[in-house]
Amino acid sequence: MIKKRTIVINSKDNVATALDDLKAGEVIQEEVDSLKKNIKLNQDVPFGHKFSLKEIPSGSPVIKYGEIIGAASQLIKVGDYVHIHNVKSNRGRGDIKGGSQ
Amino acid sequence: MSFLGFPREDGSVGVRNHIGIISVVVCANDVTLKIAQQVEGAVAFLHDQGCTQTLVDLDQVTRTLVNLGKNSNLAGVLLVSLGCESVLIDEIREKIAVSGKPVKTLGIQKTGGMLPAIMEGSRIAQEMVIKASTIRRETFDDSYLSIGVKCGASDTTSGLISNPAAGAAFDIIYDHGGTCIFGETTEFLGAEHILMRRAATPEVKKRIEEIVTRMEKRAKMMGVDIRGGQPTTGNIKGGLTTIEEKSLGAIVKAGTRPIHDVYEYGNKITKKGLFIMDSPGREPEFLTGVAAAGVQIIIFSTGIGAPQGFPFVPVLKITGNPKTERYLSDHIDKFIKLSEEGENTIAQAGEEIYEEIKAIASGKKTKAEVLGYGQFSNIFTIGPVI
Numbered sequence: 315m316i317k318k319r320t321i322v323i324n325s326k327d328n329v330a331t332a333l334d335d336l337k338a339g340e341v342i343q344e345e346v347d348s349l350k351k352n353i354k355l356n357q358d359v360p361f362g363h364k365f366s367l368k369e370i371p372s373g374s375p376v377i378k379y380g381e382i383i384g385a386a387s388q389l390i391k392v393g394d395y396v397h398i399h400n401v402k403s404n405r406g407r408g409d410i411k412g413g414s415q
Numbered sequence: 416m417s418f419l420g421f422p423r424e425d426g427s428v429g430v431r432n433h434i435g436i437i438s439v440v441v442c443a444n445d446v447t448l449k450i451a452q453q454v455e456g457a458v459a460f461l462h463d464q465g466c467t468q469t470l471v472d473l474d475q476v477t478r479t480l481v482n483l484g485k486n487s488n489l490a491g492v493l494l495v496s497l498g499c500e501s502v503l504i505d506e507i508r509e510k511i512a513v514s515g516k517p518v519k520t521l522g523i524q525k526t527g528g529m530l531p532a533i534m535e536g537s538r539i540a541q542e543m544v545i546k547a548s549t550i551r552r553e554t555f556d557d558s559y560l561s562i563g564v565k566c567g568a569s570d571t572t573s574g575l576i577s578n579p580a581a582g583a584a585f586d587i588i589y590d591h592g593g594t595c596i597f598g599e600t601t602e603f604l605g606a607e608h609i610l611m612r613r614a615a616t617p618e619v620k621k622r623i624e625e626i627v628t629r630m631e632k633r634a635k636m637m638g639v640d641i642r643g644g645q646p647t648t649g650n651i652k653g654g655l656t657t658i659e660e661k662s663l664g665a666i667v668k669a670g671t672r673p674i675h676d677v678y679e680y681g682n683k684i685t686k687k688g689l690f691i692m693d694s695p696g697r698e699p700e701f702l703t704g705v706a707a708a709g710v711q712i713i714i715f716s717t718g719i720g721a722p723q724g725f726p727f728v729p730v731l732k733i734t735g736n737p738k739t740e741r742y743l744s745d746h747i748d749k750f751i752k753l754s755e756e757g758e759n760t761i762a763q764a765g766e767e768i769y770e771e772i773k774a775i776a777s778g779k780k781t782k783a784e785v786l787g788y789g790q791f792s793n794i795f796t797i798g799p800v801i
Contacts, residue, residue, distance in 0.1 A: 321575065331571055331654070333753075361738075362571035362654035362718075376656075379574070383605070383660035396656070398642070403657035405604045406634045406641025 320344060322367065324380030329364040329396050331378075336365070357395040364396040376401050416591060418776040419552040420487075420559065420711075424515025427487035427685075428559040430711040430776040432550055433458045433727045434543045435489040436536065439480055439507060440465030440500035446523055447495045448790070450536040456544035457493075458726040462703070462794045466500040472796040477502050479681035479794045482707035484511035484518065488727045490547035491517040493539050495532070498524030517543055552778070558592030558687065562772060563705035563713040563728075564668045565599065567698055569646075570653025570718030572753075574664020576735025576761070577716035580751045583765020584714060584772065585670035585689070594687050596708050597669040598694035599701060600630040601645050605659025606666045610691075615673040622677040626693045633797075645696070653719050668716055680795050684708045698723045700795035702730070712775055714768060722746040724783025726792065729775050732782060733768065746788070748781050 319334045320342050330344055336359040341352050346367045359365045364378070370390040375382040387402040394400065420428035434457040438447035444461045451459035460483060464476045484492045484507065492511055496504040504520050512518045519539050526532040564581050566573050585595045603610060607627045614620035634641045646655045655661045675688035681704060684690050694704040702725040705713060713730045715721065720743040724730040733749045734740055740750040749771060751764040775781060783789055 323575070331575065360654065362736075364571075364654065364656070378660060379663040381606070381609075381659070381663050383663065384657040397654070398651060398656055401656045403605075403640070403642055403659060405658050406631055406645065408635035408638045409640040 323378060326377055326380040328366060328368045328370055328377045330367055331364055332359045332361055335359075335361050353393050355395075356391065356393045359395050366390045366392055366394045366396050368392060416557045417554045418557065418560070418773045419778065420555045420776060421490065421550050422553055423487050425485075425513075427709070428555050428711070429487035429490065430778075431488040431727060431729065432456075432490045432547050433488060434540050434547060435460060435484065435486075435492045435727055436540060437480060437484060437492055437494050438462065438465075439494050439496045439502050439504050442466070442497040442500065443495040443523060446521075446529055446532045446536065449533045450493070450495070450540055453533070453537045454540040454544060456547070457540045459790065460726050460792060461790065462792055464794045464796055465502045467801055468501065468796060469798040469801060472798050473501050475681055475796060476794050477507060479703065479707045480507050481510040482681060482683045482709070483703065485514045485683060486706055486709060486727065488711055489516065490550060491543035492519070493536060493543065494518065494520045495536060496520065496522050498522040517546070519543075556592075557588075557773070560588055560591070560712075560772065560776060561594035561596070561684070561708075561710045562588050563596045563708070563710035564716070565597075565698070565701055565705070565713055566602075566665050566668050566716040567696075567723070568717045568719040568721035569650055569655065569661060569665065570736060571655060571664070572735040573716055573718040574660075574667065576751050576753050577718070577733045578664055578668040579761045580733065580735070580764035580768060581668040581714045581716045582670035583761050584768035585668070586672055587765055587769045588772070589670065589672045589689055592687050594684060594709075595670070595672075595689045596684055596692055596705050596710055597689075598692040598704060599665065599696040600626050600691075600693050601634065601658070601696050602662045602665040603627045604631055604662050605657070606662035609663075610666060610674065613671075613674050615675050619674055619676055623674070623691065626677060626691070630693075630695075649719050668714075678708065680704050681707045695795055699791060699793035702728070702789070703792050703794055712772055714772070717747075720746060722783065722788050724781065724786075724789030726789060729781045730783050730789065731768070731771060731775060745786070746782055
């Protein structure tokens with residue numbers, strides 16, 4: 315059996331999780347909106363970290379577990395490594411006025 | 416379905432038969448620890464509280480110490496004080512004694528300082544251990560199990576593998592009529608709507624919202640982004656990007672059954688079902704909170720690898736991270752391997768965890784117990800030291 319190298323937890327998700335250390339340039343096959351798609355990774359994605367299945371405009375929700383885990387802080391392209399450099403949290407923000415949703 | 420436990424006077428069942436040497440104030444920790452080290456069968460509970468705090472916190476510390484003393488894994492309790500602290504040792508003794516177990520007190524100032532206190536305390540503990548050693552394990556129905564769950568040093572494998580596996584075990588315990596307790600309110604942020612849907616009554620739903628709002632307010636009061644504190648630096652390294660992502664992965668450790676009630680920190684929970692105890696996510700405070708609630712065993716799901724146990728509650732360490740299983744095998748009791756058939760893996764892992772809980776309940780030791788990792792506990796407080 316071929317070892318599964320990525321996982322998409324919920325069909326609504328716009329990110330996938332790496333189950334192995336993935337390298338930039340690798341092509342990953344995942345189902346996106348019920349269609350099998352080839353996604354070329356733009357950066358390295360370490361074990362347990364995330365990459366984008368869809369283009370996510372700045373300010374739009376990042377979705378994992380079928381739920382919102384934050385918002386894109388810049389444009390995220392298909393195959394981009396997704397982490398704290400391009401996602402911001404909506405909660406517990408004592409650093410901004412209003413603070414949270 | 417049954418396990419072998421120690422019968423207690425108040426009708427509860429212990430899975431361990433320790434004598435608890437409980438410090439009531441930070442200033443008594445040194446003597447408390449020495450007594451526990453001297454007497455085989457005794458365990459120390461140490462913490463940083465008990466004096467020069469606001470009344471709200473002194474109440475919380477007192478309540479927590481009383482309920483720790485009542486935990487069914489303790490056959491007897493020796494309370495150790497300095498003598499001039501704010502908490503009242505006699506009040507704590509009287510409230511623990513209601514459970515029917517032997518409770519004694521020791522004051523360091525009154526006894527003449529550290530050396531005579533260690534001697535007197537060790538003699539009291541020695542007597543208690545000998546008396547407790549005559550109590551025999553008996554067969555009890557699984558509904559007598561009271562189990563806590565915690566996740567710590569989380570990474571993405573926690574939310575994918577070990578937390579859902581712990582949740583599957585929780586569902587089984589619930590279905591057998593046992594008690595299941597979870598908390599770590601900070602890690603409800605961004606996932607509270609899912610928990611609220613599972614509330615057994617509209618009041619419970621409201622309470623869940625209340626404790627989340629209160630915890631978020633507390634974090635925001637400091638005027639900084641929660642990130643870095645939650646998720647922790649280690650969580651971020653492990654692939655968790657936001658508190659929402661951590662929370663969504665964290666809440667699955669509590670399974671899928673209805674949530675019956677929400678308790679404030681340090682309260683005893685004697686009912687059957689699934690309950691929330693308002694608590695922070697940090698290990699020393701959380702583990703103490705559920706021990707006070709009355710759990711006999713804690714399932715601890717970890718990603719990167721958290722070694723902590725608790726002085727008198729066995730902690731079952733599980734992970735789904737193959738690297739952690741390899742590098743930290745001295746601390747991991749159970750590894751859950753994710754196969755292609757993810758769903759089956761989780762359900763089967765839940766069954767296996769349940770069987771392991773019953774083995775531990777009947778006397779099997781956990782790795783943290785054998786190594787004695789978990790001497791440094793604490794009690795969650797709200798206000799400042801004054």
